[in-house]
Amino acid sequence: MTQRTWFITGISSGFGREMAIQLLSRGDRVFGTVRQSGAADDLSEAHGDALRIATLDVTDVAAIHRVVAEAFASFGRIDVIVNNAGYGLFGAVEGLDGEQIRHQIDTNLVGPIEVTRAALPFLRRQGGGRILALSTYGGQATHPGASLYHASKWGLEGFFDALYGEVAPLGIGVTIVEPGGARTAFRATAGARMGGEPEAYKDTPVGMIRSILHDPTRIPNGDPSKMVARMIDSVDRTPAPKRLVLGSDAYAMIAKALRERLADVEAQEKEASATDFPAAR
Template identity: 55%
Template sequence: MSKTWLITGTSSGFGRALTEQLLARGDRVIGTVRRLAAMDDLKARYGDLLTVMSLDVTDTDRVREVVAAAFGDEGRIDVVVNNAGYGLAGAAEELTDQQIRHQIDTNLVGSIQVIRAVLPFLRRQGGGRVIQLASMGGQIAIPSLSIYHATKWAVEGFVESVAQEVAAFGIELTIVEPGMARTNFGAGSLVMAEAMDVYDATPSGDFRRAFAAGAVPNNGDPVKMANAMIDSVYANPAPRRLALGSDAFAMIRAALVDRLSALDAQKAIAVSTDVEDGEPLPAAGGIPQAA
């Protein structure tokens, strides 16, 4: 049975791969891009199956306009894919304030506002799926991607919470965590900060040189990954997370095992800070205080 999809960032990468496969199988796609001409070839091939709308997800008012128009035109949208985003690389000290703000506004605030905009429509229609593109970088961290990681870790926490808020309405959310894939991430959508010489002999400098030399392992097939995302929509219940790529699986697993081991080693410290039986509550009534 065909479905109707709303996908942000369809001009390249996973958004493009998803759109091509969905159209080929006869699904309807409303794709958003910053430049409408980027979808001319697919529009010419698939006609009314594809609707293209201009959107920069950092423009919250426009996000709401596009979402309202899409649901108004289609009546029902089965799946929303929150895909628009890019990577920013450089040691934290190398990044400019403007670069940091734009990364956060695109990857985090933009993703949040798209989800907030679609929820009332999904709720009124009785449910639907939201696929949030994160990254293996939402579970691990490597030097030179600190702000990128900040946005991906944060959006995962947002989705985890929202999924619990809206489950009663039949709305399910899946966080997709791809590893490196042969998209335009390195060639076009990874912004490199201006290098500082002081970081040349550090892991940040190593990362910069490896990326420039194409020495970062990159075995992920974006078409196969897009297929896995599409298949996840038919899983019941929806998977909360979907790791894609052997690198994503290995690196996320190693990070989680290490994190769990470190937590277990601190159990005695953690439980020692509880209120003792019979001990009066603190003056604040036992309400947790912000760190």
């Protein structure tokens, strides 16, 4: 097993914390970020110099570039960049305010773009590396009541899908990770961050998302430990898998969305061609 050094945003909870634990337990090194100082002190105490932590809010672009440079300076080389930090903003778009909207996009989309921009010069100079971007099946499929969350993740997928081909000639691999529901604190956190609930949406599919997020009987199938293990294993695959689907629900939702989208496109083949200039004779 090859020892690697990883840069991971958001190691205080969820997938980020589980990934740090698995990597450190097998002898890899981790430079992790947390939003609140002290949020991962227990990991530092357990793993010593193999783990280095910086406080970072991924909406702070200047801080991102400073911390990424610090990470490469600390360890000399970073093999894998993991864009993990993020959260879900749910509710009717009419119930969200401008600050909530900007914070969702800045955290889930602009943050990973800036982390990647900051890391790419280092990865190029060292001759390669791997980038993982944590998306969701909601990066390809949608639910009413999650419009801003989907906007951030569809944007994320567009960026990293294009980046895949952009940096492959430089020896840098890119993988978009698309988990389904997992037994982390994601739903509880999302439920606490929801926007207002306009009365008009109360009995619509949008209104149902509030009860779903607060229903303790709705337990996700996804095992975070197994999902993270698959993410880690993907780094050994060459070429890098462009997408990594995790969970039976993720597979079902993505497959259904793609089939429906393709059917919609194929039904318009003649109409689409009708807008061309006539073929040259």
